[in-house]
Amino acid sequence: MSGKPRLHYFNGRGRMEPIRWLLAAAGVEFEESFLEKKEDLTKLQKDGSLLFQQVPMVEIDGMKLVQTRAIANYISTKYNLYGKDLKERVLIDMYVEGMFDLNELFLMYIVQPADKKEEYFANMMNKAENRYFPVFEKVLKDHGKDFLVGNQLSRADVQLLEIILMVEEWKPEIFAKFPLLQSFRARLSNIPAIKKFLQPGSQRKPPSDDDVVDKVMKIFY
């Protein structure tokens, strides 16, 4: 028992990736147990480790936390990534919930049947380009500071960078229209803890390929 948080999930991004980002941005070292086969999940379910029989699960501070947002809220509060007061927090929450919605589209893309993929992709990118990124471009412009909210790094910044980099993997030309998002991306990527996370060998997970998807389907379905 090392005292470090331990993440339980499969070896891929999925619903655990924002958690990895938040811990890394907070400079918190963590360990990971990867589910490789269905029995790994069943074992956790049988020994009562998973409140609703699901992962993500994070062992931290003597607790076994489940539910992505509950874990993210806890980590953000504990490591001062959640703003300085209720006013800042509600802005962070609004922004981050929009990001979770966009991320949900990304998560569901991977499992679309082949004949639906193209249309789904177009809709997904359309939402990124026309619903979500214009909002964050405008927030940065109007707020006029280095961060989305207040005067210090918050989970909103970390989660936005995560989303920007994911979209870049699919359609980098989208950002031509968003100069402030471009400078935000450069600036945030240079924060030492985040820079470290972006380097090869970190615990950041690569985009899911077909092998990962197959494995996940076997474990969870």
Added chain:
Amino acid sequence: MSGKPRLHYFNGRGRMETIRWLLASAGVEFEESFLEKKEDLTKLQKDGSLLFQQVPMVEIDGMKLVQTRAIANYISTKYNLYGKDLKERVLIDMYVEGMFDLNELFLMYIVQPADKKEEYFANMMNKAENRYFPVFEKVLKDHGKDFLVGNQLSRADVQLLELILMAEEYKPDVLANFPVLQSFKARISNIPAIKKFLQPGSQRKPPVTEEDLAKAMKIFRS
């Protein structure tokens, strides 16, 4: 401008109902603007009132809040329904996120195609009875107090009552195996602000009908 929060949504439960429950439990009076036709939504979108072009939206304390969880978090914090410290808060968050997941199943039931409805319903009620309600039955039992978390009413209690009542509308005996949830339901329903919300004439919305659904589809899907 009355100073009361104003809710913008269609005249039905959907993703706004949890917000109504939280405000009502906190004893906060609120007003509602109902979207009746597509133009009502378009107007809000065009005048910049909706951060991501979507409702729910709640005008409160000089802000136009969107995103169900952001609104619920704000109201819960402001009206002391979010526990007394971080430890209580993370328990509340875990429970409430499970409740949101079950609620999502209920929300999506209504829009299932006719040939999928029966299987979907069975899966939905199976999750309620085998994944979610057993957890809350055990939490109440192990915690041994009147509330799910700590020693006072929190959003977890309010949202659980909301979910229990919805599940019972689908399956009246859904709590048959959960005696502790049955007494929880009776006890929380008797809290004055909640009792009032449960009475006819309150702003609580009835279950959605096919007509409501058709109207909402016209507004949101065209």
